[in-house]
Amino acid sequence: MxxxxxxxxxxxxxxxxxxxxxxxxxxxxxxxxxxxxxxxxxxxxxxxxxxxxxxxxxxxxxxxxxxxxxxxHGDLGTSWVSGEPVTGQLGAAISVSVTLTALAALVAILVMTALVARPFVRGLRGQSVAGRAGFAAVLAALPEFLIGSVLLLVFAVRLGWLPTSGWRDLSYAVLPAIALGTPAGAVLAVVAGDALRDALTAPWRRSWTAAGFRVRTIAVAVVRRAGSVVTGQLGIVVAGMFGSAATVEVVFGVPGLGRLAVDAALAQDVPVVQACVLVILLVGAAAGALGAVAQRLLLGPALTDGALEAAAPREITSGRLHLALPAVVVTGVVLWGIWRDPFTVDLAARLLPPSAAHPMGTDALGRDLLARVAHGALHTAALAAGVTALVVVIALLVGVAGRRGSGAADLVNALPAVVVALAVAATAGPGWTSAVVAVAAVAWAPPAAHARSLALEQRGSAHLTAARALGASTRHIMFRHVLPAVVPPVLRNAFVRLPAIALALASLGYLGLGAQPPQPEWGVLLAEGMPNVERAPWVVAFPAAALVLIGVGAVVAAGRMR
Structure with missing residues (x-):
């Protein structure tokens, strides 16, 4: 089914x-x-x-x-802008994007391994298996285009070790792959940390240890169990990287499929966007299917659909990061700068460093950066919160319906927001409305899968069987038993994903597919500041820090919610 x-x-x-x-x-x-x-x-x-x-x-x-x-038959139409066949533009772009995604997946696996290696070794020795989820949360909250811009400035411009842009050989792929793979590796590290913790503390592991099995044998079994969880997510992550590589390709001038799609969407060249979105969709579906196959092969016959449904994903925990600090900092910045004008242009005050008059400096048009970051918080964070609330409603409506919609949720789960935004921008034009539609269209799938797992678990529980036997109506069971058990975990799950939604909105603004200048949206601020980052690093540092604080704060709060 x-x-x-x-x-x-x-x-x-x-x-x-x-x-x-x-x-x-x-x-x-x-x-x-x-x-x-x-x-x-x-x-x-x-x-x-x-x-x-x-x-x-x-x-x-x-x-x-x-x-x-x-x-x-391989004919995807003719470009509305150039008049050339679309198929001829896709071949080289697909090859570049596939190579970049493969290298980024390797980077993601290396980052994940580095973050979980120490807890894994400690767990095999019988010590605490607490991981570095706080550090992983910080890495996951960093936008790919920001990491890429910093790498470009340091290793390509300042040190001259690697090329700055273009695509000739694999040396041109090093920095883009690191930028694309690092946040994905941090997300996988959270999943792998939870899976390793479950395997290392499972009863079978204690039984094997008591029976005298070698540490190597136990380690292989633990990795196999945890790997079955990670491989399922790895397919989704790879599909997401292939679709969202557009931001990195734009930063490094890589002639990949994502950059081709972004240029076509901005020009509203619909046939080119059609072809790019179709390719990304098929690759995403194939990657998700391969991940599911690998998951079944690793776990073997024990893995069934019922077992998958019953396994509700854990929320990300945050280690020792303090809950109040990110919220206090962001709130303080908003209260400090909300009374300032974010649109006043003063060309005589261009790119001024932080001072008493301008605590965060000014941008390339002399606008007060504190005012723009503060107003951007209301735009980006508030919009992300609204999209999150909409996602929760959709997730509950789909999730409590049982298995219906599960196939669509699985496929949409592997579809990046950038892909939907390309289609929306190609038809309705870029803007914040297009960004909201695009992000909400894909963000509902993971919480919906979580809600479905919890609802199925509740429907099969003994106390609901007893309630039905006592004559309880379907409405009573739904509102008194199922929803109270489903809503709090789904809220935590959605709250964990709030930073990802904020990052998606910022990424679309950075690409020009979301909010448009002169709106003080954080992605727009980063896009405006990147040309001047070497001369005036504060034009990028403060909006980037705000994004990271939002991400870390949401993850910390979600980990503390009970």
Whole structure:
């Protein structure tokens, strides 16, 4: 049933991709006509001719059928801007993105191994298995484009050890792969730490130790058990990196699929966006399926769908990080700068360093950075909180329905927000509304899977069986038993993902697909500050610190919620 659900969801998403020209915010025929001849007058006859050529005059079913038939034969249409076949632009871009993602996955595995190696060794020795989840939370809260920008400045510009941009050989992939793989490795480290902790403290491990099994044998069994959990997430992470590599490709000027898709979305070149999103979707589905297969092979016959459903994911814990500090700092910055004007331009005060008049300095247009960061907190953090609340509602509606929607949730879980944003921006144009729609469209899947696991566990519990036997109605069971058991853990799960939502919104703003200048959104601030980061590092340091504080604060709070 789950495989069927995934297949139906994949076909449904593919159909939406095929219908993107009809969803575009402008007339496709007019766009093609102007791309072919800017001087030609768009008269009714010329527009009708283009519509017939594109198959837009036959309705959505004919358009979808024609696009699907051509796609199956390798023809993904013609660019509305350049007039060239889309397929010819994809080959080299796909090769670059696949190579970059493979190297980033290697970096992610190395980062994960470095973060969990010490707790693993300590656990085998019978010592505490407390991991470094606090440090992992900080790494996971760093945007890929920020890590990439810092690496570019230090190792490419200052030291000259590696190339700054482009793509000729593997040396050009080192810094982008590190930037893309480091946050993903931190996320995997949290998952691996929980899995190792469960395996090391399981009853079978104590029994094996008492029976005299060698440490090496126990270590292999623990790694196999924990690996079955990590591989399932690794497929999703790899799919996410392949789709969200656009930010890193833009920073380093890498001619990959993500950069091609971003440029096409900003130009509203729908056929190119269609092709890029379709490729990313198929790669994501394949990576998720391979991860699930590897998970089953590692754990063997013990792994069943029921066991997967009953295993609710843990929330990230935060070690010794103090709960109040991030919230106090961000609140203090907001209260300090909210009364300042974030839009006043003063060219005589360009790129001033922090001072009494401008505690965070000024940007390239002389605007007060404290004011822009403070107003950006209301924009980014408040918007992320609103999207999180919407995600919780969707997750509960989908999750309490049992297995229905599980296939769609599994597929959407592997779909990065950047991919959806590309499709939305190509049709409706970039803006904060497009960013919210894109992030909410994919962020509901993990909490929904969590809610589904908890709801199924409750429905199979003995006390609900007794309640039904006593004549309790379905409404009574739902509101008095199921929801009280499901809502608090789902809230914690969603709260853990709030920093990821904030980062997604900031990333879309950085790419130009979300909030637009002069709005003081943190991603926009980082995009505006990057050209001047070497001369005035504070224009990037303060917005980046705000993003990290939001991420760490949310993770800490989620770990303390009970």
């Amino acid at each position: 789950r495989l069927l659900g995934r297949l139906c969801a994949l076909l449904g998403l593919t159909a939406v991709i095929g219908l993107l020209p009809l969803l575009a915010g402008r007339d496709p025929a007019l766009s093609v006509l102007r791309a072919r001849s800017a001087e030609r007058e768009p008269d009714a006859e010329a527009l009708a001719s283009v519509r017939r050529e594109l198959g837009l005059d036959g309705g959505p079913f004919e358009l979808l059928g024609r696009w699907s038939s051509r796609a199956l």
